[in-house]
Structures are given as C-alpha cells and as structure tokens.
Amino acid sequence: MYAQFFGNYLLSHGVVTKEQLVHAMQKKSSVHLKLGTLAIHAGYMTANEVDQIIILQTHQDKRFGELAVSEGYLTQAQVTELLKIQNADFLLLGQALLDDGVIDNERLQSLIIDYQSENEICESDYSNETREIIDRLVENFFVVTERALSRYELSFIHLLFNNLVRFIGDDFTPTCPCLCQEYPTNYCVSQKVEGRFSIRTYLDMPESTCIAFASRYVDETFDSFDEYVQASIEDFLNLHNGLFSVNMSNEYGIELQLEVPNIETSELLTFEKESYLLPIIYPFGTIYFIFELLATDA
Amino acid sequence: MTLDDAKILISDDSILARKQLKDIIARYGNPTFLEATNGQDTIDIYKKERPALVFLDIVMPVKDGNAAIREIVSFDKDADIIIVSSVGTQSQLRAAIDAGANDFIQKPINAEQIHHIITSRFEGR
Structure with missing residues (x-):
C-alpha cells in the first residue's frame, strides 16, 4: 500500500x-x-x-x-x-x-x-x-479536508484502497483529493449509504475506461461498453459499500443501510454537502470517486 | 433430484451478478435457470415455477430481499432460499434467517461455497 x-x-x-x-x-x-x-x-x-x-x-x-x-x-x-x-x-x-x-x-x-x-x-x-501507519498516510493524503478525518471516513478510504488492490489491481496511484461542488459526468453510478454515517458515493469514468475496469474486475475480456461492463461499475461500488457496512458493524456496532445503486443521467452533478473528488490513476485510465458526506455522528 | 432436472431461480438486480452465479453453477450441471431483477418478480416467478432453489440478493428495487423471503415462505414453508449479499453483517444475517432464508453468502461469491450448496442438495449427473 x-x-x-x-x-x-x-x-x-x-x-x-x-x-x-x-x-x-x-x-x-x-x-x-x-x-x-x-x-x-x-x-x-x-x-x-x-x-x-x-x-x-x-x-x-x-x-x-x-x-x-x-x-x-x-x-x-x-x-x-x-x-x-x-x-x-x-x-x-x-x-x-x-x-x-x-x-x-x-x-x-x-x-x-x-x-x-x-x-x-x-x-x-x-x-x-500496520493499520496505524496506513491511516496516517490516508490522513496526510486527505490534507484538503483541513480537519482530522473521522474514524468512519478513515475506515472507508482505507477499505477503498484495499478493495482496489484486491479486485482491480495494485498498479494505481491515488491523486490528491479536492473539494468538489460540481462534477461533469462520464459514465457515473452512485449509491447512498445511510445510518449513523451517511454518505453518497459516486464512481465515474469514461466508457473506454469502464471496459478496461470491468475486464479486470470480472477477469474476462470485454471489448464493448455493454450491459455487463455497465453492471460491473455498479457491482464494484455496491461490493465496496457492502464490505464497508460489514466493517462498520463489526468494528463500531453501527448498522448501515445500502440503497440500490443508481445510474446518474445528468451531465453535471451538483453537491449540496461537503464533497470530495478522488481521482485514481490506473494504466488503463483514470477513475473518479466522489464522496458526499451527508451526516455523521463521529 | 439431479441438478439437471432442477429449476434454480437467481434473483439479483445486477445482470453481472446473475451471470457470475449462473456460470459457476453451470460447471456442475445444466439446470433450468430462472431470473428475477427485483423482489416482486422473485415472488411472482417463485409462485409460478416453484424452483428447487433460490439465490436472492437483499438490496433490490421494488421490494427488498427480506420482504420477498417472507412472502415466499408464507406461500411455501419449504422454500429453499440462499441469500447472496454484499452486506453480510450479523444483523442482516439474522434478519434473513428470521425471514426464512436457509443460508447466507457474502459477496464476492466464491465458487467453493456455491459448489457446497449445490452438491448438498442435488445428485450428480
């Protein structure tokens, strides 16, 4: 890592x-x-x-x-x-x-x-x-927040990097996250996680990047932007959020609910709450995560 | 019953998740696959087709997995339902078992678990 x-x-x-x-x-x-x-x-x-x-x-x-x-x-x-x-x-x-x-x-x-x-x-x-060091790296990486990340946010980001390593590959570089109020979409899916830590998560990438991303995720070669490729993007986001809710339950006794993933159809997303854009560079293209922090008690 | 004679209902809103599960099961035989993409479809198809086994996601549109389980079990108390979900928390597991599910698989699915479920229920070819 x-x-x-x-x-x-x-x-x-x-x-x-x-x-x-x-x-x-x-x-x-x-x-x-x-x-x-x-x-x-x-x-x-x-x-x-x-x-x-x-x-x-x-x-x-x-x-x-x-x-x-x-x-x-x-x-x-x-x-x-x-x-x-x-x-x-x-x-x-x-x-x-x-x-x-x-x-x-x-x-x-x-x-x-x-x-x-x-x-x-x-x-x-x-x-x-150790987890402590990775957490420190994540903290330093997220200097943009100008505040200490909550333990829930740390868990979320830490797990995201682990899941990228596990399901897509370790040859990525996260670039510095930035505050985000508006975002022009490529192919974008979102999923809301609700509970004592509520967050709306987005995963966006151009269609050609989707094809390469899906090929790695499913371990099959796709060559067009078909329904399986599209489903892979949703599936990864849903899997990550699911594993996150398992961790939150096990570590903090917090039960979170996942909503059904949603394909964003608008060309420009606007965020009302504090939101961060996290671009991740892979050899096959850059993928973009956005986290909109809705509510937290941490 | 042999696997080839069985009807298996796969209920997940993700076409990818359905395909992956079908691909794994197809390694062991050639059952008739039925597919549903939301909780209500699952109930309707179950009542019509009476499949021998149901794989069911929890987070689904229209009606979630647990609501679907309750309705199916009230219709057929012997329904054999396996939850396949990315949200394998203890409380989700309990809720699914309370609703009437027989087993719970945490995504990402692992072929070994599916193999075990299939071989413990169906005879080989």
Missing part, C-alpha cells in the same frame, strides 16, 4: 510525469530490488557511495555486496540483513523509476528521506504495514 501513496507523493511534487509513474507502477511487480537501493533505504550507504560501487563494478567482475564490503561501506552482516529484508513495495516503485532512468540514486535517497519524514514513517514500520 505504500507504493500508491509514494506514487502520489512523486506526482504531486513534480518528480515524475503521469506517464513515467504509470509505466513504473506497471513494472514494479517484475522489478528486482538492487542491493544498492536497499542500502540507501536502510541508511547504510549514501547514493554517492552506491554510485562509486556501480562504477567499480564496470571494472571488476564482482557482486555489489562483495565490493561494498571490501570498500568498507557495508559489513558482511549488513549485506546478509539487507538481502533478507521483506521488500517494501514503495521501494520497488523507486527501483522501477531508477531502472527507467527517471531518477538517479541521489534523488531516490533524498526522496526517501523527505517522504519518510513528511509521513513520520520510520525504518521498522515497513516490515509490518
């Missing part, structure tokens, strides 16, 4: 273009983390030192670890430890960007430091992606 937030960080800070990021996101599952990248991340070596070893490697047929030890940058124990590290997936994104030549080791080093301090993540956090 870190890779998606790290991707947003890179994009919003102008480090990468959307195209570069999408390419790296797609690639990250097949990327191999290099020892140098791990050493920079662990703070054992500077980018400069890693670059020196890489230059040495062009002259000597030796492994990176071997050279780093003989040059005195790493101990053998550190090499062993780095090789055992459970790879943080945001580092895989960094490695993919390195491999693509979008950033260099020095840039990666400063990005890791800035990103970690901005989000108060420390070294040991990566091995266990």
Whole structure:
C-alpha cells in the first residue's frame, strides 16, 4: 500500500510525469530490488557511495555486496540483513523509476528521506504495514479536508484502497483529493449509504475506461461498453459499500443501510454537502470517486 | 433430484451478478435457470415455477430481499432460499434467517461455497 501513496507523493511534487509513474507502477511487480537501493533505504550507504560501487563494478567482475564490503561501506552482516529484508513495495516503485532512468540514486535517497519524514514513517514500520501507519498516510493524503478525518471516513478510504488492490489491481496511484461542488459526468453510478454515517458515493469514468475496469474486475475480456461492463461499475461500488457496512458493524456496532445503486443521467452533478473528488490513476485510465458526506455522528 | 432436472431461480438486480452465479453453477450441471431483477418478480416467478432453489440478493428495487423471503415462505414453508449479499453483517444475517432464508453468502461469491450448496442438495449427473 505504500507504493500508491509514494506514487502520489512523486506526482504531486513534480518528480515524475503521469506517464513515467504509470509505466513504473506497471513494472514494479517484475522489478528486482538492487542491493544498492536497499542500502540507501536502510541508511547504510549514501547514493554517492552506491554510485562509486556501480562504477567499480564496470571494472571488476564482482557482486555489489562483495565490493561494498571490501570498500568498507557495508559489513558482511549488513549485506546478509539487507538481502533478507521483506521488500517494501514503495521501494520497488523507486527501483522501477531508477531502472527507467527517471531518477538517479541521489534523488531516490533524498526522496526517501523527505517522504519518510513528511509521513513520520520510520525504518521498522515497513516490515509490518500496520493499520496505524496506513491511516496516517490516508490522513496526510486527505490534507484538503483541513480537519482530522473521522474514524468512519478513515475506515472507508482505507477499505477503498484495499478493495482496489484486491479486485482491480495494485498498479494505481491515488491523486490528491479536492473539494468538489460540481462534477461533469462520464459514465457515473452512485449509491447512498445511510445510518449513523451517511454518505453518497459516486464512481465515474469514461466508457473506454469502464471496459478496461470491468475486464479486470470480472477477469474476462470485454471489448464493448455493454450491459455487463455497465453492471460491473455498479457491482464494484455496491461490493465496496457492502464490505464497508460489514466493517462498520463489526468494528463500531453501527448498522448501515445500502440503497440500490443508481445510474446518474445528468451531465453535471451538483453537491449540496461537503464533497470530495478522488481521482485514481490506473494504466488503463483514470477513475473518479466522489464522496458526499451527508451526516455523521463521529 | 439431479441438478439437471432442477429449476434454480437467481434473483439479483445486477445482470453481472446473475451471470457470475449462473456460470459457476453451470460447471456442475445444466439446470433450468430462472431470473428475477427485483423482489416482486422473485415472488411472482417463485409462485409460478416453484424452483428447487433460490439465490436472492437483499438490496433490490421494488421490494427488498427480506420482504420477498417472507412472502415466499408464507406461500411455501419449504422454500429453499440462499441469500447472496454484499452486506453480510450479523444483523442482516439474522434478519434473513428470521425471514426464512436457509443460508447466507457474502459477496464476492466464491465458487467453493456455491459448489457446497449445490452438491448438498442435488445428485450428480
């Protein structure tokens, strides 16, 4: 889950273009983390030192670890430890960007430091992606609200990201949410969730994106914007809201009611209540979630 | 009864959900599928066709799943109804069982659960 937030960080800070990021996101599952990248991340070596070893490697047929030890940058124990590290997936994104030549080791080093301090993540956090850290990332991500997110809102967003990973794929980047008063629709479905936390949820995307989204969701290849594709968009939203209501019931003892999903026919939606637009970039296109907060007791 | 001789009613407002369920069941045999897209249709088709098994979504237009269950069970107390819903909370589950459902499946549906339901009710071919 870190890779998606790290991707947003890179994009919003102008480090990468959307195209570069999408390419790296797609690639990250097949990327191999290099020892140098791990050493920079662990703070054992500077980018400069890693670059020196890489230059040495062009002259000597030796492994990176071997050279780093003989040059005195790493101990053998550190090499062993780095090789055992459970790879943080945001580092895989960094490695993919390195491999693509979008950033260099020095840039990666400063990005890791800035990103970690901005989000108060420390070294040991990566091995266990605790809920607390993800919640903090979600909170920082939603700075637009200018208030702390309620626990219900946090649960909702956290689950949404998990469901995207689970049902559509982890190669997405959430872009910064913004307050939204009006929204011109593409193909848009909505569903109201009612109870002590009431929210109207919208999922919108162009027809071509719907086709790709549905193909992943159903795990079948669709090639036209047919009724199954349309139903997939509703189905995902309904599934997410259903799982959210299960979580709310289990965690907070709150019972929520779901209304039947609705296809929005108007070309322009206007929102009376506080509403947020959350665009999510996938390689196949951008999908748009909107949350209209109707009432909450949290 | 064999699965091939059975009528199975699938009631969900989503054409995708109906297709996915039919596709899974069709792996095990070739029953006659009946489809409904809202609670009232479900009741009407049940009364006319008397299917051996009903898969029913709860959140549906016109009349919701639980209202449909109550009406079907008052018509046929032996009706075999399985809820398939994205809202598997304890209270929803209780409400469905109280209304007369025999089982409750949380979406996304998993082929193993469907297989179990089918094999525990019908003979193989």
